[in-house]
Every structure is written in C-alpha cells, then in structure tokens.
Amino acid sequence: MNNPEPENFGAHSRRTFFKSLGTVAATAATAQVRSVAAELEKANAESVIGPGAVPVTLKVNGEKLKLTLEPRVTLLDALRNYSSLTGAKEGCDRATCGACTVLLGDTPVYACQKLAIEAQGYEITTVEGLAKKGNLTKVQQAFLQKDALMCGYCTPGFLMSVTALLRKNPKPTADDVKHACAGNICRCGTHPRILQAALSAAGVATASKTEVVNYV
Amino acid sequence: MKAFQYATAHSTDSARELVAGNGLYLAGGNDLFGLLKEYLVGADLLVNIKSLPGLNKVEHGKTFWTIGSLVTVAEIEDHAEIKKVFPGLHDAAAEIASQQIRNVATVGGNLAQHSRCWYFRHRDTQCLKKHGDLCYARDGENRYHSLFTGNSCISPVVSSLATTFAALDATAIVLRDGQETRMSMAELYHGAWENPLAHNSLDKGDLILRVEIPTTRTRSAYLQVSDKHAFDWALVSCAAAAAVVDGKLKSPRVALGSISPVPHQVEAANSFLDGKVLDDATATQAADLILKDAKPLEHNAYKVPMAHAIIRRTLLKLKGDA
Ligand SMILES: Cc1cc2nc3c(=O)[nH]c(=O)nc-3n(C[C@H](O)[C@H](O)[C@H](O)COP(=O)(O)OP(=O)(O)OC[C@H]3O[C@@H](n4cnc5c(N)ncnc54)[C@H](O)[C@@H]3O)c2cc1C
Ligand code: SF4
Ligand code: FES
Ligand code: FES
Numbered sequence: 150m151n152n153p154e155p156e157n158f159g160a161h162s163r164r165t166f167f168k169s170l171g172t173v174a175a176t177a178a179t180a181q182v183r184s185v186a187a188e189l190e191k192a193n194a195e196s197v198i199g200p201g202a203v204p205v206t207l208k209v210n211g212e213k214l215k216l217t218l219e220p221r222v223t224l225l226d227a228l229r230n231y232s233s234l235t236g237a238k239e240g241c242d243r244a245t246c247g248a249c250t251v252l253l254g255d256t257p258v259y260a261c262q263k264l265a266i267e268a269q270g271y272e273i274t275t276v277e278g279l280a281k282k283g284n285l286t287k288v289q290q291a292f293l294q295k296d297a298l299m300c301g302y303c304t305p306g307f308l309m310s311v312t313a314l315l316r317k318n319p320k321p322t323a324d325d326v327k328h329a330c331a332g333n334i335c336r337c338g339t340h341p342r343i344l345q346a347a348l349s350a351a352g353v354a355t356a357s358k359t360e361v362v363n364y365v
Numbered sequence: 366m367k368a369f370q371y372a373t374a375h376s377t378d379s380a381r382e383l384v385a386g387n388g389l390y391l392a393g394g395n396d397l398f399g400l401l402k403e404y405l406v407g408a409d410l411l412v413n414i415k416s417l418p419g420l421n422k423v424e425h426g427k428t429f430w431t432i433g434s435l436v437t438v439a440e441i442e443d444h445a446e447i448k449k450v451f452p453g454l455h456d457a458a459a460e461i462a463s464q465q466i467r468n469v470a471t472v473g474g475n476l477a478q479h480s481r482c483w484y485f486r487h488r489d490t491q492c493l494k495k496h497g498d499l500c501y502a503r504d505g506e507n508r509y510h511s512l513f514t515g516n517s518c519i520s521p522v523v524s525s526l527a528t529t530f531a532a533l534d535a536t537a538i539v540l541r542d543g544q545e546t547r548m549s550m551a552e553l554y555h556g557a558w559e560n561p562l563a564h565n566s567l568d569k570g571d572l573i574l575r576v577e578i579p580t581t582r583t584r585s586a587y588l589q590v591s592d593k594h595a596f597d598w599a600l601v602s603c604a605a606a607a608a609v610v611d612g613k614l615k616s617p618r619v620a621l622g623s624i625s626p627v628p629h630q631v632e633a634a635n636s637f638l639d640g641k642v643l644d645d646a647t648a649t650q651a652a653d654l655i656l657k658d659a660k661p662l663e664h665n666a667y668k669v670p671m672a673h674a675i676i677r678r679t680l681l682k683l684k685g686d687a
Contacts (some may be wrong), residue, residue: 195375197383197410200368220371220411223398242402244395245596250465259465262398266371267391267413310464331595332463 205266209234210278220266225249227265228275236276236305240334247333250306251275257313259332276305279312288312291350292343299337306333311347320353366401370410374417377540381570383412390414390572392435392474395466400479403488405495415471420574423447428580434473434573438526442467451578453585453604457529460589463596473573475526476537476553479564481598482510482520493518493561500561508664509600512656512672513625518561519662521623522554523598528622529587531630532604533578540572550620550628557626581616582606586682588675589622599623601672603679607638614638617683619655619676624668631655643684645677652676 199220207214207227216231225242228234228251237260240246244262251260252274279286285293288311298304307330314321314329321329326347335343348355374380384390388410391397400406414420420433423444430450432441441447441458448455461467461475484490484501491497500517502510510519522528530537531550539546539553548566556566567573585606589599599622607617617638621629634654641647652673659669 195373195379197370197372199370200409219368221366221368243399244462244466247463247465256468257465258469262394262466263469264371264394264411267394267415313464327595328459329464332465 203266206269207265207273208271209273210275211272216265218265220264222265223261224251224263224265224268224273225260227268228260231265234275234277238302238305240302245334246303247306247310247330248303250309250333252309252313255313255316257310274309276308279308286312288315288347288350291346295342295346295349297339297342297346299335299339303333303335303337303339307335307343311343311350314347315351320351321347322353323348366398367404367407369401369408371413372410373413373415377417377572377574378543380412380414380417380572381540381543383410384570386410388412390473392471393437393466393469394474395462395470396474396478399486403486405479405486405488414473414572420473425450425580430578430580432472432576432578434471434476434575436472437468438462438470438472438475439464439467441472441526450580450583451529451533451585453532453587453606454526454529454578457525457587457589457602457604460587460595460599461525472526472576475524476530476573476576477565477567478524480520481523482518485520494520496562503662506664507662508667509598509623510662510665511625512659512661512665512668513629515558515626516561518557518626520557520626522557522565522626522628523623525587525589525599525602525622527554528602528620528628529585529604530576530578531620531628532587532606532618533582533585534606534616534618535576535578537576538574539567540574541568541570545574546571551630554627581608582618583608584683584685586679588679588682590671590675601668601675603672603675605676605679605683607683609684612642613640614643615640619651619680621655621672621676624659624672629655631657638680643680645681648677648680649673651680 202217202219205216205218214232218227228237237251238248240248242261244259249260250257253271310330310333318325326344345355372383374383387408389408391411391413421435422433423436424431438458438461482502484492485494493500502519511521527550537548537553539548554565556563587604589602591597591599601624602622605619608615618635631654634651637654638651655676656669656672661669
C-alpha cells in the first residue's frame with residue numbers, strides 16, 4: 150500500500166525541512182504573542198480545524214513553543230521534528246516501547262500516541278527539562294552511578310517513568326518500580342540496573358541481588 | 366497518518382453531529398492512532414470527546430456504581446474504594462498495558478477497541494474483517510485466536526474491562542440516535558459474534574456514556590495469563606463475581622476474555638455454581654461446563670487447559686477467606 154506521507158525532501162533532512170516551515174520558538178517576553186489561554190480557547194472551541202496546518206502552542210519545559218502544525222502531527226513529531234527537542238526518542242511509534250515517554254503535568258504518557266494539538270494547555274516535560282541549570286536530578290545521577298544504560302536510547306523514557314513514579318510514590322518497592330516501568334523496553338537489557346538506580350534515587354535500600362537480577 | 370480535520374466536542378449532541386460524516390471519536394487514542402497509522406481505518410475528522418462534560422466521574426450509589434466512559438484505566442486502578450468494592454475490576458485495570466497507556470486509556474475506548482488479530486492489524490492483509498473473502502487465521506497462525514465463535518472470524522474480544530464488567534453484570538449505557546440504550550456486555554459484543562466485520566455491536570455514531578455496576582456481587586476476582594509478565598494482552602483472562610451468603614455463592618458469574626468474540630459466559634455454569642460452597646471439585650466442574658463446547662484450532666489448543674486452570678484459580682480467589 151502506498152504511504153501517503155512525503156518522506157523525501159531532497160537536500161533537506163526531514164527535520165531541517167520541517168523546522169524551516171515556520172516554527173517559531175517564542176518566549177513569554179515576545180510582544181504580541183497571544184496568551185496561551187486565548188490560544189487554548191481557540192484550539193478547543195467547538196470548531197472544525199485542519200486538515201491544513203494550524204497554530205499550536207505547547208508549553209515545554211517551562212517555555213512556550215508556537216508552532217504551526219497539521220492536526221495529525223503527534224506530540225513526539227512536534228517535539229523532535231518541529232522543535233529541537235530530540236530527547237524523547239522514537240522507537241516503535243505504536244505505544245509499545247516507551248522511548249517517547251514525556252510528562253503531561255506529573256503524568257507519564259507516550260508522546261507518539263497523542264496529537265500535539267491535544268497536548269496544549271499542559272505543562273509538558275521532556276528529558277531536557279529535568280536538569281535545572283545543568284544540575285542533574287537525583288534520578289539522573291542514580292542512573293549514572295548505577296551505570297543504568299548501555300546505548301542510551303531507552304534512557305530518556307525510563308528517566309521520565311522513574312521521575313513520575315517517585316513524585317507519586319517517593320518510597321517505592323521493587324515491584325512498584327517494575328510496574329511503573331513495564332511500558333519501557335530496553336533492548337540492551339539494562340533493566341536490573343535501572344531498578345537499582347530507581348531504588349537508590351528514592352533512598353530505598355537496594356533490593357536483594359536475586360530480586361534485582363530476576364527482573365521480569 | 367493521513368491528514369484529518371480535528372474538533373473538540375463540548376456536548377454529546379455536537380459530538381454526534383460532528384462524527385456523522387466520515388468522523389471518528391477520539392478518546393485516549395491508544396487504539397485509534399494505531400489503526401490510523403496502519404491505514405486500517407480512515408477518517409476525515411477526529412472528534413475529541415475528552416471535554417464532554419460529566420463523563421469522567423466515578424459515582425457510587427447504594428445499589429450500583431457508575432463509571433463514566435472518560436474515566437481512565439489508571440483512575441480505576443488508583444481508586445481506593447473500587448479496590449475494596451470491586452477488587453476484580455481493580456486487578457483487571459492494573460494489568461492493562463502499561464502505566465503510560467493506563468494514564469490516558471478510557472473506559473469507552475477500552476470497550477470499543479478493535480481486534481488484535483495480526484492479520485487484521487497487517488495493513489496489506491484483506492481478511493474477512495476488512496471486507497475480504499477469507500479468514501487467514503483459520504488455516505494460518507491462530508495461536509492467539511478464539512475457541513468459540515458464531516461466525517467465520519475467530520478474532521477474540523481482548524478488552525480486560527469487558528471481561529470483568531461481564532462477570533459483574535455491568536450495563537453499558539450507549540447514546541444511540543439521541544436515545545440512551547442499555548446494553549449488557551453480552552449485547553455490547555453480540556455484533557462481533559454474528560458478523561465478521563464487526564468488533565462489537567456499536568453502530569456508527571454510537572457513544573458509550575457510562576457503565577453501571579450493580580453492588581450485589583460483593584466479591585470479584587480477575588486473573589490473566591500472558592506471554593509476557595507485564596505489558597501484554599491476555600492469552601486467556603477470567604473474571605468471577607458473586608455474593609457469598611453463609612459460605613455459599615449467590616448470583617455467581619464467570620466470564621472469560623480472549624477466547625471468543627464476546628466475553629465468554631455459560632449460563633449453565635453460573636446456575637451450577639449458584640448456592641454451592643466453593644471448593645476444588647465445584648470449581649473444576651464449573652470450568653468443565655464453561656469449556657465444554659470449545660473448538661480449538663491448530664495452534665490454540667493450549668488455551669483449553671490454560672482457561673481451565675485460571676477459571677479454577679479465579680473462583681478459588683473469589684472464595685478468599687470466606
Ligand atoms: C502493548 C499493549 C498491551 C495492551 N494490553 C491490554 C490488555 O491487557 N487489556 C486491555 O483491555 N487492553 C490492552 N491494551 C489496549 C488498550 O488498553 C486500549 O488501546 C485502550 O484502552 C483504548 O482506549 P482509548 O481511550 O485510548 O481509546 P481510543 O484509541 O481513543 O479509541 C478506541 C476506539 O473506541 C472508539 N471510542 C472511544 N471512546 C468511545 C466512546 N465513549 N463511545 C464509543 N466509541 C468510543 C474510538 O473511536 C476508537 O475506535 C493494550 C495496548 C497495548 C499497546
Ligand atoms: S480472525 Fe477475523 S480478523 Fe483475523 S484473519 Fe480471520 S477474519 Fe480476519
Ligand atoms: S515510540 Fe512511543 S512508545 Fe515507542
Ligand atoms: S540502553 Fe540500549 S535500549 Fe536501553
């Protein structure tokens with residue numbers, strides 16, 4: 150079956166092409182930026198919009214991003230291809246791997262299975278937004294200390310899942326960590342180290358060696 | 366995904382109006398975007414129903430609880446009262462997919478999710494369910510398929526909530542042509558029992574509003590077996606619910622998922638269990654009755670002993686410390 154989406158942009162990479170389409174990262178200070186509230190009201194009014202590109206305002210890592218997107222653009226594509234936020238990774242694009250995990254408020258979701266237009270009005274956090282002023286969070290430090298990554302492709306997703314878990318449940322058990330991270334898959338098999346890192350970031354005495362090794 | 370228009374509906378009336386052309390309802394999007402990305406369904410317009418008022422609430426009365434169709438699976442899992450009153454529902458919700466999916470997946474979308482048959486999900490395969498003239502699974506790879514069916518398609522219902530709601534004798538309230546229609550879980554999926562093209566009994570434009578669960582069955586349990594330990598659909602799932610009076614089961618119901626296009630329920634087994642004290646022997650006899658007419662295929666015969674085992678285990682779990 151034909152794939153109706155254009156893939157080939159000649160000299161442009163997909164990402165630079167998308168970015169040249171008029172993406173503007175606006176700071177709150179920019180004059181004449183309509184308020185997010187007004188944008189939201191417009192986006193959520195009961196009117197039919199698209200299929201052509203429409204203005205979409207996302208609040209990512211505390212900064213407003215004013216984008217022009219077709220309604221079909223996923224939040225993941227908006228971050229990676231229409232902004233410079235490539236921290237959230239695309240693994241499956243089908244809600245089955247967790248590499249694209251971002252937070253909406255405090256809630257981890259798959260950015261590949263959500264439209265950018267639906268994410269307006271939320272405080273979106275990607276892995277880029279975790280460290281403040283270059284200081285890694287406890288969870289990030291624990292991942293480093295426990296050597297919880299190999300290729301690192303799954304790491305941003307796991308960091309978001311563990312960060313969300315510890316906000317909701319600061320003293321999780323090993324089972325809580327496994328339950329919270331079941332939707333993140335690491336093809337390099339670093340799961341036991343990730344479990345150790347999550348528990349150590351929470352200050353929970355590391356589970357027995359067998360419990361950690363028997364990660365399923 | 367092909368390009369589509371997009372609208373947020375603020376009332377059920379406008380949702381129905383908007384969807385009337387070539388539109389589809391968008392709830393959590395977990396299933397819908399999978400279908401759209403594989404070009405398995407097409408839509409000119411996605412109608413986001415997540416802002417519909419009043420549908421995101423869990424309410425309890427004396428005789429029944431109401432769960433709105435926009436309540437998320439995570440909200441069910443995290444609801445302390447649901448865990449006490451309907452432990453089977455809690456356990457079913459907690460095992461659905463992953464945290465990220467449960468956070469956005471809605472009750473309505475979970476019930477209305479489409480077949481997981483891998484021939485249906487393959488964009489190049491034109492099987493019966495997609496207006497083709499052949500079921501590829503029947504003589505093909507059918508290890509995840511049904512033991513029961515009323516038509517030529519053997520794709521099973523996979524909604525874990527449907528299995529549990531069936532055991533709890535819950536009713537879905539569906540807005541159809543402007544009228545509220547009440548459907549048991551058997552009725553909600555009967556369409557898929559009869560018609561290979563259907564995934565359930567919903568007509569185009571039908572909107573699931575809420576689910577009502579009677580409180581008569583004070584005990585409930587849910588178990589599933591999957592290939593993977595977590596983040597996987599069930600190979601077989603089982604839910605059971607009953608009241609226990611003087612140690613005896615009252616109004617027991619057992620339902621199984623992933624073995625039939627409908628939540629599999631056998632009235633003979635329910636009435637056999639009624640008034641019985643649960644023990645290994647009664648659980649075994651009930652399981653025999655439930656699976657009596659199973660028609661295994663080349664690769665799914667393992668589901669028969671697996672289902673037998675989890676029916677027994679679910680029933681014994683129901684017994685708890687009675
Ligand atoms: C790896 C994996 C494992 C999974 N395991 C399980 C499992 O074990 N058990 C299980 O039950 N599910 C499982 N799922 C499926 C998941 O739970 C469903 O995709 C999800 O619940 C769908 O809900 P949604 O709100 O995202 O629906 P959407 O994708 O938004 O909608 C699904 C369908 O329902 C329609 N719809 C939505 N709301 C309504 C409504 N109110 N009235 C009428 N129609 C409506 C939509 O138009 C669409 O056709 C799994 C998914 C994945 C990826
Ligand atoms: S089981 Fe149903 S969905 Fe699967 S190939 Fe057969 S007809 Fe198609
Ligand atoms: S890319 Fe989103 S879950 Fe895999
Ligand atoms: S570290 Fe390579 S995928 Fe997880």
